[in-house]
Amino acid sequence: MNNLTNLWNVVLTQRTWSWAVIGIGYLLVFLFVRSFFLQGLIKRARALNSKWYHEIKMVYRKKCIAGWILFLISFMILIFFWQTADFRQASLYEIGMTFLIIVTVFFAITSQLIAFGASTIHVLKNLENNQMTL
Numbered sequence: 001m002n003n004l005t006n007l008w009n010v011v012l013t014q015r016t017w018s019w020a021v022i023g024i025g026y027l028l029v030f031l032f033v034r035s036f037f038l039q040g041l042i043k044r045a046r047a048l049n050s051k052w053y054h055e056i057k058m059v060y061r062k063k064c065i066a067g068w069i070l071f072l073i074s075f076m077i078l079i080f081f082w083q084t085a086d087f088r089q090a091s092l093y094e095i096g097m098t099f100l101i102i103v104t105v106f107f108a109i110t111s112q113l114i115a116f117g118a119s120t121i122h123v124l125k126n127l128e129n130n131q132m133t134l
Contacts, residue, residue, distance in 0.1 A: 006031035012087065017127035026078055030071060031112050034109055041116055052123055059119035 011018040045053050081097040 015083055021063060022082050023075065023079065026075060030105060030108075033105075034112060037109060038116060041113075041120075045120065055123045055126070056116075056119050057120050060116050063114050063115035065118055067108045067110075067115060070104055070108035070111055074101055074108060077101055077104060080133050097128070 009022055045056050048056075077097065078101050081094075081101065085094050085097065087094070
């Protein structure tokens with residue numbers, strides 16, 4: 001426990017390199033939250049015909065770029081916040097930046113959920129138009 005406390009103190013005091021540690025943690029948390037929301041949808045899509053699931057994945061990869069761009073924006077805001085914030089004393093700046101990061105992450109995850117739904121609807125529309133076969 002003492003080693004973790006020392007590591008956290010080093011990360012807090014040496015911010016020129018410690019943004020990478022914070023960034024890795026941020027990425028892992030984002031991927032965990034994203035998979036929490038998308039896993040149920042993906043599991044149900046896998047239960048479909050494999051050809052349909054493959055088509056959904058292809059369309060999703062094209063449509064989810066906006067979500068990843070929003071993630072990168074939130075990541076850059078986090079890194080800027082990490083370099084400039086004073087964590088010993090919370091002020092309106094720290095509260096505002098934390099809120100901004102949370103909002104951009106929310107929009108990134110929502111954008112990816114919308115992209116998955118839109119790709120599913122796209123595949124269903126193709127099926128309806130008889131462009132895909134069983």
